[in-house]
Amino acid sequence: MLQEKLQDVFNEPGCATNQAKSDKERKKGCSKALKPGAAAGGCAYDGAMIVLQPIADAAHLVHGPIACLGNSWDSRGTKSSGSQLYRTGFTTDLSELDIVHGGEKKLYRAIREVVQQYDPPAVFVYQTCVPAMIGDDIEAVCKFAAKKLGKPVIPVMAPGFVGSKNLGNKMAGEALLDHVIGTVEPEVTTPTDICIVGEYNLAGELWLVKPLLDEIGIRILSCISGDGRYNEVAQAHRARLTMVVCSQALVNIGRKMQERWGIPYFEGSFYGVSDMSDTLRTMARMLVERGADKAILDRTEGVIAREESRVWRRLEPYKPRFDGKRVLLFTGGVKSWSMVTALEGAGLTIAGTSTKKSTKEDKERIKKMKGEEFHQWDDLKPRDIYKMLKDSEADIMMSGGRSQFIALKAKVPWLDLNQERHHAYAGYDGIVNLCEEIDKTLSNPIWRQVRLPAPWDGKPGEA
Amino acid sequence: MGTLQRFPHSAKAASTNPLKMSQPLGAALAYLGVDRCMPLFHGSQGCTAFGLVLLVRHFREAIPLQTTAMDQVSTILGGYDNLEQAIRTIAERNKPALIGVATTGVTETKGEDMGGQYNSFRQRNPMLADLKLVFANTPDFAGGFEDGFSAAVTGIVEEVVQPAAATVKGQVNVLAGCHLSPGDVEELRDVIESFGLTPIFLPDLSLSMSGRQPDDFTATSLGGVTVEQIAAMGASEATLVIGEHMKVAAAALELKTDVRSIFFDRLTGLEASDRLVRTLSDLSGRPVPARLRRQRETLVDAMLDGHFFFSRKRIAVALEPDLLYAVTSFLADLGAEVIAAVSPTQAAVLEKLRAATVMVGDHSDVETLAREADLIVSNSHGRMGAARIGVPLHRMGLPMFDRLSAGLKVSVGYRGSRELLCEIGNLFLSREMDHDEHGPAAEDHDGHDKGHHCGGGSCGCSAG
Numbered sequence: 001m002l003q004e005k006l007q008d009v010f011n012e013p014g015c016a017t018n019q020a021k022s023d024k025e026r027k028k029g030c031s032k033a034l035k036p037g038a039a040a041g042g043c044a045y046d047g048a049m050i051v052l053q054p055i056a057d058a059a060h061l062v063h064g065p066i067a068c069l070g071n072s073w074d075s076r077g078t079k080s081s082g083s084q085l086y087r088t089g090f091t092t093d094l095s096e097l098d099i100v101h102g103g104e105k106k107l108y109r110a111i112r113e114v115v116q117q118y119d120p121p122a123v124f125v126y127q128t129c130v131p132a133m134i135g136d137d138i139e140a141v142c143k144f145a146a147k148k149l150g151k152p153v154i155p156v157m158a159p160g161f162v163g164s165k166n167l168g169n170k171m172a173g174e175a176l177l178d179h180v181i182g183t184v185e186p187e188v189t190t191p192t193d194i195c196i197v198g199e200y201n202l203a204g205e206l207w208l209v210k211p212l213l214d215e216i217g218i219r220i221l222s223c224i225s226g227d228g229r230y231n232e233v234a235q236a237h238r239a240r241l242t243m244v245v246c247s248q249a250l251v252n253i254g255r256k257m258q259e260r261w262g263i264p265y266f267e268g269s270f271y272g273v274s275d276m277s278d279t280l281r282t283m284a285r286m287l288v289e290r291g292a293d294k295a296i297l298d299r300t301e302g303v304i305a306r307e308e309s310r311v312w313r314r315l316e317p318y319k320p321r322f323d324g325k326r327v328l329l330f331t332g333g334v335k336s337w338s339m340v341t342a343l344e345g346a347g348l349t350i351a352g353t354s355t356k357k358s359t360k361e362d363k364e365r366i367k368k369m370k371g372e373e374f375h376q377w378d379d380l381k382p383r384d385i386y387k388m389l390k391d392s393e394a395d396i397m398m399s400g401g402r403s404q405f406i407a408l409k410a411k412v413p414w415l416d417l418n419q420e421r422h423h424a425y426a427g428y429d430g431i432v433n434l435c436e437e438i439d440k441t442l443s444n445p446i447w448r449q450v451r452l453p454a455p456w457d458g459k460p461g462e463a
Numbered sequence: 464m465g466t467l468q469r470f471p472h473s474a475k476a477a478s479t480n481p482l483k484m485s486q487p488l489g490a491a492l493a494y495l496g497v498d499r500c501m502p503l504f505h506g507s508q509g510c511t512a513f514g515l516v517l518l519v520r521h522f523r524e525a526i527p528l529q530t531t532a533m534d535q536v537s538t539i540l541g542g543y544d545n546l547e548q549a550i551r552t553i554a555e556r557n558k559p560a561l562i563g564v565a566t567t568g569v570t571e572t573k574g575e576d577m578g579g580q581y582n583s584f585r586q587r588n589p590m591l592a593d594l595k596l597v598f599a600n601t602p603d604f605a606g607g608f609e610d611g612f613s614a615a616v617t618g619i620v621e622e623v624v625q626p627a628a629a630t631v632k633g634q635v636n637v638l639a640g641c642h643l644s645p646g647d648v649e650e651l652r653d654v655i656e657s658f659g660l661t662p663i664f665l666p667d668l669s670l671s672m673s674g675r676q677p678d679d680f681t682a683t684s685l686g687g688v689t690v691e692q693i694a695a696m697g698a699s700e701a702t703l704v705i706g707e708h709m710k711v712a713a714a715a716l717e718l719k720t721d722v723r724s725i726f727f728d729r730l731t732g733l734e735a736s737d738r739l740v741r742t743l744s745d746l747s748g749r750p751v752p753a754r755l756r757r758q759r760e761t762l763v764d765a766m767l768d769g770h771f772f773f774s775r776k777r778i779a780v781a782l783e784p785d786l787l788y789a790v791t792s793f794l795a796d797l798g799a800e801v802i803a804a805v806s807p808t809q810a811a812v813l814e815k816l817r818a819a820t821v822m823v824g825d826h827s828d829v830e831t832l833a834r835e836a837d838l839i840v841s842n843s844h845g846r847m848g849a850a851r852i853g854v855p856l857h858r859m860g861l862p863m864f865d866r867l868s869a870g871l872k873v874s875v876g877y878r879g880s881r882e883l884l885c886e887i888g889n890l891f892l893s894r895e896m897d898h899d900e901h902g903p904a905a906e907d908h909d910g911h912d913k914g915h916h917c918g919g920g921s922c923g924c925s926a927g
Binding site for chain 2: 061
């Protein structure tokens, strides 16, 4: 069953990369083969948690030995405006005896305890490697528990060893499509209801975008899954339009919602000035095409004009400060590239980028924007990055947390662009936040000091 | 490890806000205290990614940690090929002195025969004969962090230590348990060296996890005890064994080398530190240096100044077993009442705890047991529960991701004991001062005797 689901996910017609492959290649799946001893990154279970855990009022119960939750809980920066239940870590903490006897009964008891003690609107149960190996039928347990306890109990079938984080994102999407979306009817609907997919409200980013949508008159009926509530996610099928944010990971939700309920979807981004404006325009246009009041078009243009002029005005003071500063951009996908225009607009020079996680189209797009000579590295080893920074080929590196210490140990400014970050960079205000963060770190006086030689290394008088 | 007594375990089927971390993670930390080492998890790549993130958040350092990247097929068919490929790849790319393998739930459920795989690897890869290889059995579904740390240290002893013909005068081994931070190890080095002794720490986190500034990029651990030093542990005069969970490694070391062990159940507190100093003085035949004598006076003084704030304070402590023992014992030494001691796993040391309630549980159990407490001592994960019940939290142990320099905290010896005493004492003190300053006005002080409340006026506020 799991295998069928995986094949279904690998066969995603909504994914351009996938459609460019031959049948044989497609069957192998999208995850690149991992090289033992030289692999990095999270597993499928990790990916599934990233997508679903932001559903804040649900309980998230991990069925597995302690490593899966015990080593990972309380580490993600997704924010909720209400219920904080999603931050409580629940696990069956499988022991040796559970593995001998099977973990199904313990899982049922755990679900019952969570329901009785916390009364959440739903429980998500995450499958992990060990119970998958010993054959715990968690789908059956969830079904039984749901019936017995009168609450939705959703099995998430993404044990770590089936593949990468990205695959886990998709499997989480499948769990929502199979068990959640379409199970609750909203009390009221409006012609401007939308569903946002793949936005996790990291550092509260959604809250930089939502006021603009409110002003235009677009209602977020459900967000999958930033600042999410179970019932809102369950009524996503009544949205008039779906926006898919992180295109590669969750395009399956957008496409299947179109298939099942005829909801059109588009891929958009909240990062960067022009992408943000494009997103707002597309949203309004597509809603009007589906019968929403045309007035939102004008309101959208009004908001865009005001916000754009405001953002460029606010970026102006950074220009002289950023003049000649070179950025090394190490992060996959389009997300960061949406920001490039804005960063360049603020006076920064992009010195190069890695394209490890980028698709062919991404690379073409970058080439088009930056010209043939622009540095794009496919697989840069940490040692090479360190050397480039040491040789001062850039003034600042922007990347995910994993390469943080490559930059810091080379004594070069660094800024977090990935999910662990503490600052919100989405929307128009987000770009200003980003420039402020860059400026703060670039202008910090420590850089000169930490590069000084120790008294015993420098020439006399120098230190 | 055989446990004589089983302590009540939380009866819940759903462990809620876990205190426990897995065995492989503990093993990884032990391996990180060896110079030019690469820890390797034999499991799915997620096992490694989570462990890596946790250690990075705690130490704020790059953490070398690799994976055999087991997928569904290799999990079913057996993981030897992945393991061999991983070791070869790491050996070729990173040129480590030691690769420390830790099994996970995935490979242990399958029941991979690690002893057999070790032999196969050695037979098939004679060109890597110089590479030290430690295979530790660390299933995620049994034991916890401390057990994994212990298994890895024992494995290192068995693989690397050599018996020696002659003893090197003044050389002592220290088996440093995972309850010692890199800062603690650094402190112990200072203390031991001040007697003219030369310590070899296994593992030595103070040289690898304390914020090194490398001249060049390294993919393996940078600093730590070298393989050569570990091999030479057989030539030491004695082995100081710190913590109950180091006893298995100590036995392995004794068996291999005949170096005698001296066991310390803890190094936090006046009497515990006295015992260490007396032992070192005896070993070295030297008098106690003036600096340590001054440090002892300062600790005694801090106990005199601080005891007001500790007397009868109700404290709940939730930490890994040996750290739990050291901290609860020290708090009891200062007149506080440990109302609850929560351990993530069963361990022999729990029998020695002085606490009203001892249990194996999680942070939600702490939240229940600590409702009436004046303080909770636990890792950073304890902060949400502590906030919910309005009890202050003093952070100790791992992970501690919301404090800078988490790895450099010192709580051993005279100096470390004083620091711990003052940090916790200051929490009580500031709470009492806040209460006085922001509480109801003096006339409707709801019966509180101000002098009594501020600990006999020693904070100075009775003068006002």
